[in-house]
Amino acid sequence: MTWRRAIALAACAALLVGAPPFLPPYALTLLTQILIYAIFAMSLDLLLGYTGLASLGHAAYFGIAAYVVAIMTTQHQASFWACLGAALLAACAAAAVFGLVAIRATGVYFLMITLALGMVTWGLAFRWVSLTMGDNGISGIARPSLSSGLSFARPLPFHYLSLVAFLIAFGLLSLIVRSPFGLSLQGIRETERRMRALGYDVWLHKYVAFILSGAFAGLAGAMWAYYDGFVSPVEIHLVTSVETLLMVALGGPGTLVGPVLGAGVIVLFKNLLSIYTKRWLLILGLVYIGVIVLAPKGIVAAVRGARR
Amino acid sequence: MSGVAALAVTRLSKSFGGLRAVQQIDLSLAPGERHAIIGPNGAGKTTLFNLIAGELAPTAGRIALFGQDVTRLPPQRRAALGLARTFQVNTLFPSLTVTENLLLAVQGTLPTKLRLHRPISSYRDLYDRARAVLESVGLVGAGEVIVRTLSHGEQRQLEVALALASRPRLLLLDEPTAGLSLAESQRLTGLLKGLDRSMSLLVIEHDMDVVFDVAERITVLHDGKVIADGDRDEVKANPLVAEIYLGTG
Amino acid sequence: MEFWLTQAFNGISYGAMLFLLGSGLSLVFGVMRIVNLAHGSYFLLGGYVGLTTVSRTKSFPLALLSGALSVALIGLGMERFFLRRLSRQSLPQVLMTMGFALVFQDLGLLVWGGDPYTLAVPAFLAQSAQAGPVFVQFYRLFIIAVAFAVGIVLWVFLERTRAGASIRATVDDAEMAQGVGINVPLVSAGVFALGAFLAALGGVVGAGFIGVYPGLDFEVLPYAFVVVIVGGLGSLPGVVVGSLLVGLLDNFGKALFPELSYFTLFAPMALILALKPTGLFGKR
Numbered sequence: 001m002t003w004r005r006a007i008a009l010a011a012c013a014a015l016l017v018g019a020p021p022f023l024p025p026y027a028l029t030l031l032t033q034i035l036i037y038a039i040f041a042m043s044l045d046l047l048l049g050y051t052g053l054a055s056l057g058h059a060a061y062f063g064i065a066a067y068v069v070a071i072m073t074t075q076h077q078a079s080f081w082a083c084l085g086a087a088l089l090a091a092c093a094a095a096a097v098f099g100l101v102a103i104r105a106t107g108v109y110f111l112m113i114t115l116a117l118g119m120v121t122w123g124l125a126f127r128w129v130s131l132t133m134g135d136n137g138i139s140g141i142a143r144p145s146l147s148s149g150l151s152f153a154r155p156l157p158f159h160y161l162s163l164v165a166f167l168i169a170f171g172l173l174s175l176i177v178r179s180p181f182g183l184s185l186q187g188i189r190e191t192e193r194r195m196r197a198l199g200y201d202v203w204l205h206k207y208v209a210f211i212l213s214g215a216f217a218g219l220a221g222a223m224w225a226y227y228d229g230f231v232s233p234v235e236i237h238l239v240t241s242v243e244t245l246l247m248v249a250l251g252g253p254g255t256l257v258g259p260v261l262g263a264g265v266i267v268l269f270k271n272l273l274s275i276y277t278k279r280w281l282l283i284l285g286l287v288y289i290g291v292i293v294l295a296p297k298g299i300v301a302a303v304r305g306a307r308r
Numbered sequence: 309m310s311g312v313a314a315l316a317v318t319r320l321s322k323s324f325g326g327l328r329a330v331q332q333i334d335l336s337l338a339p340g341e342r343h344a345i346i347g348p349n350g351a352g353k354t355t356l357f358n359l360i361a362g363e364l365a366p367t368a369g370r371i372a373l374f375g376q377d378v379t380r381l382p383p384q385r386r387a388a389l390g391l392a393r394t395f396q397v398n399t400l401f402p403s404l405t406v407t408e409n410l411l412l413a414v415q416g417t418l419p420t421k422l423r424l425h426r427p428i429s430s431y432r433d434l435y436d437r438a439r440a441v442l443e444s445v446g447l448v449g450a451g452e453v454i455v456r457t458l459s460h461g462e463q464r465q466l467e468v469a470l471a472l473a474s475r476p477r478l479l480l481l482d483e484p485t486a487g488l489s490l491a492e493s494q495r496l497t498g499l500l501k502g503l504d505r506s507m508s509l510l511v512i513e514h515d516m517d518v519v520f521d522v523a524e525r526i527t528v529l530h531d532g533k534v535i536a537d538g539d540r541d542e543v544k545a546n547p548l549v550a551e552i553y554l555g556t557g
Numbered sequence: 558m559e560f561w562l563t564q565a566f567n568g569i570s571y572g573a574m575l576f577l578l579g580s581g582l583s584l585v586f587g588v589m590r591i592v593n594l595a596h597g598s599y600f601l602l603g604g605y606v607g608l609t610t611v612s613r614t615k616s617f618p619l620a621l622l623s624g625a626l627s628v629a630l631i632g633l634g635m636e637r638f639f640l641r642r643l644s645r646q647s648l649p650q651v652l653m654t655m656g657f658a659l660v661f662q663d664l665g666l667l668v669w670g671g672d673p674y675t676l677a678v679p680a681f682l683a684q685s686a687q688a689g690p691v692f693v694q695f696y697r698l699f700i701i702a703v704a705f706a707v708g709i710v711l712w713v714f715l716e717r718t719r720a721g722a723s724i725r726a727t728v729d730d731a732e733m734a735q736g737v738g739i740n741v742p743l744v745s746a747g748v749f750a751l752g753a754f755l756a757a758l759g760g761v762v763g764a765g766f767i768g769v770y771p772g773l774d775f776e777v778l779p780y781a782f783v784v785v786i787v788g789g790l791g792s793l794p795g796v797v798v799g800s801l802l803v804g805l806l807d808n809f810g811k812a813l814f815p816e817l818s819y820f821t822l823f824a825p826m827a828l829i830l831a832l833k834p835t836g837l838f839g840k841r
Contacts, residue, residue: 054648056592101827104834108647111592112786113830119779120826123819130816180415180431181424187412190401197361197399198416199387199474208422238775242594242655249652282663288656289639292649 049253052189057118063236091218137232572804577759581752587791603757632753789839
């Protein structure tokens, strides 16, 4: 790692840790939201940017984890660790099952199948009213508190909890992508045929990546449930999956940092835009179109290109 | 040297619908042998390679590697048994660096490939092996270059390097000198001749100079069938072969 | 017994609507390998346009035509000016179609508001009768008839005309098709417009039956995809089988296990995909 990069990262970390107490309340909640979505976006980057698998149903794992936290907190008053553990387990289990069906397909077929799987999960959340309250959603999710008495109910402590989750996710994912396994994923993304000839069980690698990706998406989902206090089928909707894909595509797939930036841009945009106009969905759609036309390889790549 | 053949192909056939690409081919390589497969375009040479490598499933017949039946095994399992191959068209990892390409090749048959808890940069022995292979094919100092920016000749060298990286026992080379200049061709031929006898070589080639320089035994394919099989002199003297190569076939 | 027969009939009529929705998607996919997330929007917009046409002109046939044609034009515009730039780049294309889907969704809200509507169908179609053990709603029969007619026309078009042959050739192998002189960009534009036409037609037809409302676009989209995935992309017989299967399964699922009805869709799809990843009639 070069000195410039290390300093830049340290500066960012210092800012992230030191700035929050001084931010106005609205800005703080936006930043928390960005951190949670950044985890989600990074999880998708592992699959898309590094393995080359574009999943259109990733919100399923985000949503399943969110629902597990919601149900366990509101109906069973379960502890933070129990909820988190169960949520991660559920997300992994779902990814394990869906992965079995999806990974056999490649390219556009994979897109279609993950889309269908995601929408089916949405449909379950929508229709299984006795479990999920259907369209009404589950509200009243209390912020977590630890048995030692430490409560994360207030915005600032919760923000730091999210920051910790983000840093852990970032750290683990950075390690994974720099590991032999991570390099193998990139090889698969580039040239599957050669990987097989070199001795790799491509299916297994993809499957493990899929499950890992689902796990981190689940982490984001769990944090989201606590953040918002409310979970509904929207969390699993196709729109959410595609939005996250856009965060990755916008920021630059295969960089981990890019998706974080992408998450920041999209969250800020959505929230600030909806303050000023009712037609924010229209504008968002136009922005999607515009981004693809102008910067198909993402911001990070565009910036790197502009630097040369 | 054991008596088991490095490669034993028995009555191998492959049909695509009505098209019989490969018919009843028998082929065997002794350990350490240098064997070439020649024949006009469309003779079924690459199909044969794809069958041996495991990318295609045969319609009939049997393939054995060092005595072990591999007919039903996928490519990665054959690689684990010591098989490596190059492709007719460069099949590299274009956005990655040369070093990364080689690391992938080196760890392909090692358990390290599934480790996700340590950065790959901490596995120095992988890097050492990668550098050694790189030097052996003559691509020194190109480690940090992104593969897609290499010249065709350099990419072809890397193509061979990737196959050598896993220290294979049987190496399949599909037209390794295709698109190379004379100098590059000669260097590659020198490399192949200098390879250790622990490695058996099966080469598809169109360049007859390379064939007669490197190969001890030659198999001639035509229309998916073996029409001649023997050492250099036998094949040179075979009238059928002359007919095909002189264009009257 | 009555229950089963009526449900089967209902399932078949729902499948007929899904056939209209899915056939366009399957063709578009087969020719251009585009995952069009705005396909549900075509359905919705067709329904809205048809709705307005009927309320202004009281003509149901005109509604069918105007809905389908107007959306076909929109589809043509989308393909020609936007999607064509991203030829064969799956992910950017998908994201762009999503952008359009959002734009269409908001336009729908803007123009038609947030209330649900049902298209006023001609009086004779609104009736129903008891035909032996089966309770037959005439409108459902109508949907089946429309789908059947469209299916026949499509089949004849694809199998017996030169244009159809060009399309089939492009589905099989676009590069080869270009190589033998088929104007692939023209075929692409035409097929995309046709896909939009069919989806919108389904939307108008559906408007008299399930109605039109905001959110319908994303509600029908997964059905379209499941139909096409199960049947196999680019295959017309596949869409027929897929839509019938999905229509029946969904209907019985909703009737028998309302809370798990999406699951009755998922399980067979997963099973079929586990055995044949490219769908029942799909090519490898």
